[in-house]
Amino acid sequence: MRVLVTGISSFWGGRLAQALERDPSIEVIVGVSPEDPTCELERTEYVRVGTQHALLRRIVQAAQIDTVVDSRLIVDSTTASARAAHEANVIGTMNILAACSGPDSPVRKFVFKSTAHYYGCEQDDPAYFTERMQRPHPPRTGLERDIVEAEKAVTSFAERNTGVTVTALRFVNGLGPELKTAHASLFSLPVVPSILGFDPRYQFIHEDDIVGVLEHAVREDLPGIYNAAGDGVLVLSEVASLLGKPLAPLLPPWGTALALEPLKLLGVQVPPEMRSQLRFGRGVDNRKLKAAGVPLRYTTRETVQAYAEHLRVAAIKRDAGEPYRYEREVEEFLRYSPSVRRSSDAPAKLQG
Amino acid sequence: MKQLPAPSDDLRDYLPAIEPERQVSDWGRSERVEGLLDRTIYDFLYHYWFRCEVEGVGHVPADGGALLVSNHSGALPPDATMILKAVKEEHPRPRPVHLTVEHFFKGNPLFSMLVPKIGGVPAHPANVQRLLYDEGQLVLVFPEGRKGTEKLYKDRYRLRRFGRGGFVEAAMRAQVPIVPIALVGAEESMPVFAQIGALQRLTGLLYFPVTPTFPHLGLLGFLGYLPAKFRIRFLEPIPTDQWGAEPWHDRGLVQGVADDIRGRIQEELHEMLAKRTSVWFG
Numbered sequence: 001m002r003v004l005v006t007g008i009s010s011f012w013g014g015r016l017a018q019a020l021e022r023d024p025s026i027e028v029i030v031g032v033s034p035e036d037p038t039c040e041l042e043r044t045e046y047v048r049v050g051t052q053h054a055l056l057r058r059i060v061q062a063a064q065i066d067t068v069v070d071s072r073l074i075v076d077s078t079t080a081s082a083r084a085a086h087e088a089n090v091i092g093t094m095n096i097l098a099a100c101s102g103p104d105s106p107v108r109k110f111v112f113k114s115t116a117h118y119y120g121c122e123q124d125d126p127a128y129f130t131e132r133m134q135r136p137h138p139p140r141t142g143l144e145r146d147i148v149e150a151e152k153a154v155t156s157f158a159e160r161n162t163g164v165t166v167t168a169l170r171f172v173n174g175l176g177p178e179l180k181t182a183h184a185s186l187f188s189l190p191v192v193p194s195i196l197g198f199d200p201r202y203q204f205i206h207e208d209d210i211v212g213v214l215e216h217a218v219r220e221d222l223p224g225i226y227n228a229a230g231d232g233v234l235v236l237s238e239v240a241s242l243l244g245k246p247l248a249p250l251l252p253p254w255g256t257a258l259a260l261e262p263l264k265l266l267g268v269q270v271p272p273e274m275r276s277q278l279r280f281g282r283g284v285d286n287r288k289l290k291a292a293g294v295p296l297r298y299t300t301r302e303t304v305q306a307y308a309e310h311l312r313v314a315a316i317k318r319d320a321g322e323p324y325r326y327e328r329e330v331e332e333f334l335r336y337s338p339s340v341r342r343s344s345d346a347p348a349k350l351q352g
Numbered sequence: 353m354k355q356l357p358a359p360s361d362d363l364r365d366y367l368p369a370i371e372p373e374r375q376v377s378d379w380g381r382s383e384r385v386e387g388l389l390d391r392t393i394y395d396f397l398y399h400y401w402f403r404c405e406v407e408g409v410g411h412v413p414a415d416g417g418a419l420l421v422s423n424h425s426g427a428l429p430p431d432a433t434m435i436l437k438a439v440k441e442e443h444p445r446p447r448p449v450h451l452t453v454e455h456f457f458k459g460n461p462l463f464s465m466l467v468p469k470i471g472g473v474p475a476h477p478a479n480v481q482r483l484l485y486d487e488g489q490l491v492l493v494f495p496e497g498r499k500g501t502e503k504l505y506k507d508r509y510r511l512r513r514f515g516r517g518g519f520v521e522a523a524m525r526a527q528v529p530i531v532p533i534a535l536v537g538a539e540e541s542m543p544v545f546a547q548i549g550a551l552q553r554l555t556g557l558l559y560f561p562v563t564p565t566f567p568h569l570g571l572l573g574f575l576g577y578l579p580a581k582f583r584i585r586f587l588e589p590i591p592t593d594q595w596g597a598e599p600w601h602d603r604g605l606v607q608g609v610a611d612d613i614r615g616r617i618q619e620e621l622h623e624m625l626a627k628r629t630s631v632w633f634g
Contacts (some may be wrong), residue, residue: 123459127379128479133478197461199468201380230369233378235468253461280458283378285482287366301371 002028002106003218006096007072007216011179012113013038015211016069020218030063032056033072035349036326051092056099060107067109067218068100074117074152075145076182078269083099089146090153097157100164111217112154112168116203116227116284118147120168121276127201127233128285131170131225132220141272158223167222169213172229172284175303176207177310183267187312192240192250193263195256200239203229206298206306218293226292227284230300236278242304243311251278259319359405361480364486378452379483380468385550389470390437397430399525402537402582405634409442411531411586417484418589419523420449420492423511423617424500426542427561430577431535436471449490450483454498456558477522484526493519495610502559505543507623509536511618517610520592521600529589532613534620537582540631581634583624587616 003020007013008031019020020026022027023043029044031037037046048053051072054165057066072092074085100107105238119125120135139145158166173183186193194200205213205228213228251259256279260270270278290296298306334340362393368378377382398404404538412418422435427627432451432509440446457463473479475493494500503512505612544561551567552560560567565576590613599605628634 038570124455124474124476125474126476128478128482130478144578195461198464199380201378232371232374233380235376235380235382238374238376287363290366299368299371 001026001067001068001218002030002063002065003069004030004032004060005044005061005069005071006032007070008037008041008044009033009035010071011038011207012071012210012214013069014041015207016214016218017041017044017181018070019211019244020044020213022182023219028063028065030059030065031219032059036328038323038324038326039130041331043335045335051061051088051095053098054343056096057102060066064106067111067215067219068096068107069111069113070096071113072212073113073115073147075147077273078182082142085143086146089143089150092314093150093153097153097342099174101161103156105161109162109218109221110154110157110167111214112166113171113214114149114151114154114168115147116170116172116229116282117273118151119146119282120144121200121235121273121280121282121283123280125280125282128283129227130285131227131288132191133307140276143271143273155175161208165221165223167217168225168238169217169228170225170284171210172203172205172209172282174225175209175307177307179207182269182271182274182308186270186274187239187243187245187307188314189245189266189268191246191250192236193251194236194240194247194249195251195253195278197250197253198279199235200278201233201235201283202277202281202300203237203283204300204303205296206303207231209296209298209303212297213289213294220293222292222294224288226289226294228289228294228295228328229284229285229286229296229301232300233283233288234300234304236281238301242301253279283330304350356552361579367486374471378380381448381450381471382469385466385469385480391442394433394437397432397577398441401433401577401579402430402541403634404438404568404582404584405557406433406438406442406537406586408586408588409438411589412443412490413531413589414443414445415488417488417526417528418490418531419480419484419517419519419526419528420490420533420586421613421617422492422494422535423494423509423621424494425503425508425539426577427544427559427563427566428542428575428595429494429501429538430492431538432492433470433475434538434582435533437537447490450479450494452491452493454558460556469609475519480519480522481526484522484528493518494524495614498558502544502547502561504547505539505545508539508543509621511614511621514614515612517603517606520606520609524592524595524600524606528594529585529591530613532617532620533584534585534587534617534624536583536621536624536628537580537631540580541577541582542576551623556616579630581628582634583628585620585624589619 034050119129453472457467496512499512546562
């Protein structure tokens, strides 16, 4: 199996590549991203490239890639400008799909990491979205529009390339010690802020399960669209009590966006998608994924508990280690220099 | 292609396991909040204020899903909670009853916190299907919806239109029986004398009624029920598997069954009202 992972600099991409490296049946792992990887990789080859489809196509053809994992979708509109998010989510997806299509393409499998933001959050939502449901209203924010458009491109790619197994995974909010998201930073405050009069329903998926689900989609064939979420749905007040923090209904139900401005000083950026989640909440039906035999190790409740445990020791462990930094020369020396002793069955521990 | 472990076709096998440490259900229903209200308000209303008398509670099945269908009245309708309480108090095997409510309650900060905690579930067909078919729970619907609760006192016990028959379709799809309920007393407990359209638009509420205590006593007036005597009669269940496979495609049949159920409840109400000698003592 020869795998290409896009967005290798993202948490998901990096962790997935690490997981795939352990499997000797996966011969080649190529990671592409416009930014340097953020985690230590042993045999994954990193190519700094954006989403230009001509370049990607050459990589795919040259390395005879048979499996492409697209984990680069921007799901948090505070991490990029609206224009950059549109570039990455719509144009980027289009280009990657173009690089994988064509009669001579070696690609046999395409795994697309999508998000439950596809469904939006509205007053008249069902309590559990199934994969076949559409959002009841057109997308409200630019990011949601882009996500819907990207998924549409993936669906039409699947229709045109019947020989390719296409998997789209709609992940709910991820939570875990290493994952930096807007919700993670909201939950690390001394109190959990909420909108007065609302106690939204929330589902989370543990970061290990995110990687596990992606890995499963690479190894097995999962054609179609799947919701990926931990079992169970919590209300925000329950999340707060699991975190051991008081729920503080400090945000007014009207003019919420304005009231969120001061939170920015505390380093908490609340994107508009999260604002509607804090109001209406969302649940998805994960049974199709479970029926397909994908293992989920954490329920939503266990995910929050694990995050609470992490938060309790995070303050104590804060100076534990330097964050990983990618150094091209070091990585290339370790991979290609004849001076480095390599053994195929027991790879030497590399220092980053 | 690799062989997957033979998956079962029935998605009901993959429902999340119940986590016993939790006090809130996946639907947002809270044992704690509900228990507190039950011990304080519901208990008092049920036993002493409305002195509920229940007949035929055995028609509610002891297991599996069932759709309870009742008439609806009172500006802040007490009938819903009293039916929930009746199943809890009188049924040999009490089970929680989920109550379908308008989407309005999810979006309104006055109600959004409380309504799901006491068993309210937005009336989305997918929610009803999951509760009835997948989880095998009891669901109470008021097909009249707000047309029932906003109607004036002069129209008491005259059933409004039963929606568009959506509840029959829901029960057919879920293959569960429909249990009609006739309830007498709620109309007199909080009669609506008038509706003020201008104030409704101003407050953004579903409607703005004038009752014996509201609006002149303020929000407290919403709690001022008159002590009418309640009679709740559970009628013979109607099985929905008697019309062959996928009967909901036949709109005529769906409408016909809905009208039939409406007629049965209306008839039962007439009979109960004919026997009632006093609004307050029954």
